[in-house]
Amino acid sequence: MHVIGRGDGRDGDGRTDREYGGDAAGGESSGGPVAPRSGPAAPVGEPVAPLGRFLARDGSLGSHVGVDVDRPHAALVVGKRGSGKTHTLAVLAEGVDAADGVAPVVIDPMGALSGLADADGTVRRQPRVRPDAIPASAWPDLLGLDPAGPAGSLVWRAIAESDRSTPTAAIDRVADADATRAARRAAETHLALAAEWGVFDPEGLVPADLVAGGPTVLDCSALAPAAADAVCAAVARGLYEARVTDGIRRLPWLFVDEAHAFFDGVAGAALRTLLTRGRAPGVSLVCATQRPAALPSAAVSQADLLIAHRLHAGDDVDALAAARPGSIGSDLADRLPEGVGEALVVDDGAATATTVRVRERRTPDGGASPRASRIRADRGS
Numbered sequence: 001m002h003v004i005g006r007g008d009g010r011d012g013d014g015r016t017d018r019e020y021g022g023d024a025a026g027g028e029s030s031g032g033p034v035a036p037r038s039g040p041a042a043p044v045g046e047p048v049a050p051l052g053r054f055l056a057r058d059g060s061l062g063s064h065v066g067v068d069v070d071r072p073h074a075a076l077v078v079g080k081r082g083s084g085k086t087h088t089l090a091v092l093a094e095g096v097d098a099a100d101g102v103a104p105v106v107i108d109p110m111g112a113l114s115g116l117a118d119a120d121g122t123v124r125r126q127p128r129v130r131p132d133a134i135p136a137s138a139w140p141d142l143l144g145l146d147p148a149g150p151a152g153s154l155v156w157r158a159i160a161e162s163d164r165s166t167p168t169a170a171i172d173r174v175a176d177a178d179a180t181r182a183a184r185r186a187a188e189t190h191l192a193l194a195a196e197w198g199v200f201d202p203e204g205l206v207p208a209d210l211v212a213g214g215p216t217v218l219d220c221s222a223l224a225p226a227a228a229d230a231v232c233a234a235v236a237r238g239l240y241e242a243r244v245t246d247g248i249r250r251l252p253w254l255f256v257d258e259a260h261a262f263f264d265g266v267a268g269a270a271l272r273t274l275l276t277r278g279r280a281p282g283v284s285l286v287c288a289t290q291r292p293a294a295l296p297s298a299a300v301s302q303a304d305l306l307i308a309h310r311l312h313a314g315d316d317v318d319a320l321a322a323a324r325p326g327s328i329g330s331d332l333a334d335r336l337p338e339g340v341g342e343a344l345v346v347d348d349g350a351a352t353a354t355t356v357r358v359r360e361r362r363t364p365d366g367g368a369s370p371r372a373s374r375i376r377a378d379r380g381s
Contacts, residue, residue: 001050001063002054003048003066004066004067004068004345004352005071005073005349006068006349046068047068047069047070047100047101047102048066048068048095049067049069049095049098050064050065050091050095051065051066051067051091051095051345051356051358052064052091052358053356055355055357056355065345065356066095067092067305069096069102069253069284072251072278072282073284073305074274074278074279074284074285074286074302074303074304075092075284075286075287075303075305075306076287076292077092077288078290078306078309078320079290079311079343080290080311081290082340083310085288085289085290086110086112086113086288087341087358087365088307088309088341088343089106089113089255089257090113090115090116090363090365091358091359091361092255093106093113093215093286094116094215094361094362094363097214101250103250104215104255105210105215105218105239105252105253105254106216106217107232107235107254107257108217108218108220108221108257109258110258112257113217113257114217114219116215117217117363118364119214119215119363121213121214121215121217122215122217123219124205124217124218124219125219125222126198126219126222126223127204127220127231128198128204128205129199129201129204129230129234129238130202130204130234131169131200131204132164133204134230134234135237136156136160137156138266140153140156141265142194142229142266143155143226144226145186145187150179150183150186151182151186151187154174154177154183154184155170155187155190155191157173158171158173158191166202167191167194167195167200168191168192171191174188174191175188194226197227198227199227199231207241207242207252208242208247210235210238210239211252218231220232228261228262229261229262229266230267232262232267232270233262233266233269233270236267236271236273236274237273239274240274240283243281251282251283251284253285254283254285254286256285256286256288257288259271259287259295259299260289260291260292260294263295263296263299268296271285271287271299272298272299276298292311292316292319292320293319295319300319303348304347304349305347305348306344306346306348307343307344307346307356308343309336309337309341309343310338335353337355342355342358344356
């Protein structure tokens with residue numbers, strides 16, 4: 001098995017693909033496609049998440065391919081709707097779950113990844129987090145207020161001075177604040193709205209809850225966008241701080257689907273921290289998006305692994321090419337595969353770009369589109 005993310009071109013049992021007669025960069029040898037080789041299901045010592053197999057230009061399959069999960073990584077999975085992006089995210093999460101010493105945590109804004117619970121995992125629908133997991137300085141942005149404005153600054157002060165057990169705990173501070181009536185009313189209204197989201201609870205999730213067993217899927221599909229943003233911010237920040245303080249032993253892998261939406265909100269700061277500083281404490285981040293052009297440039301440039309499915313929008317292709325001029329450069333558009341489940345995998349450490357067919361999932365796929373032909377006609381419904 002060829003392992004991407006190791007940076008040395010070697011597979012899990014210490015040999016390069018060329019030592020097996022294949023080409024690590026393309027899945028082909030001089031004599032034609034590489035036949036799948038037998039061997040241990042997982043490398044000895046260092047864990048690997050099986051991803052799929054090399055795909056040759058003639059459509060034949062080559063060597064098995066896995067992703068290193070022994071070291072922390074920042075990965076980006078991109079692709080237009082229906083190209084297999086969310087499927088690939090789930091495949092990686094399955095692989096992380098099967099490895100020792102690591103724990104997958106999934107932010108699922110569309111409710112498409114609940115099938116991961118079949119791997120002895122947990123789906124938490126409408127998850128709840130502690131209010132104090134969001135910094136006081138972030139609350140104005142979370143509520144859509146100008147931090148420097150009268151209502152926004154009042155919310156900031158009220159959150160900082162309250163016990164932060166619930167958003168309503170800050171309302172009492174607002175009522176007694178030295179501010180105009182209009183500012184107090186606006187602050188109270190926005191804090192009350194946050195309380196109605198139902199995601200803040202003094203007994204909400206903590207990092208130890210998220211890494212206790214199999215995959216933890218946080219189903220945010222029923223939440224308002226700002227509420228889902230709060231959950232993502234609290235989880236990303238909590239996992240990072242827990243590893244910095246040795247609060248959890250297992251190394252977390254945070255998977256974020258539709259990541260462009262979260263980078264635009266209060267979760268953006270916490271996600272950027274994982275991208276730029278997550279390696280030292282051992283926190284990995286895997287972002288998936290249909291719109292790489294909507295991501296901040298750091299989310300693309302800081303990713304050491306890129307898995308790119310089919311993309312048609314020119315600005316999305318340009319965003320990826322601009323971030324990786326040395327490995328894929330201006331020919332990215334020509335190298336992106338067209339088939340569903342096929343992906344161009346760029347490994348910065350090994351400076352390779354290869355085409356892979358992603359394997360089938362082991363857990364149920366909750367993201368398949370509904371089809372009218374599968375629904376029995378019923379005039380009464």
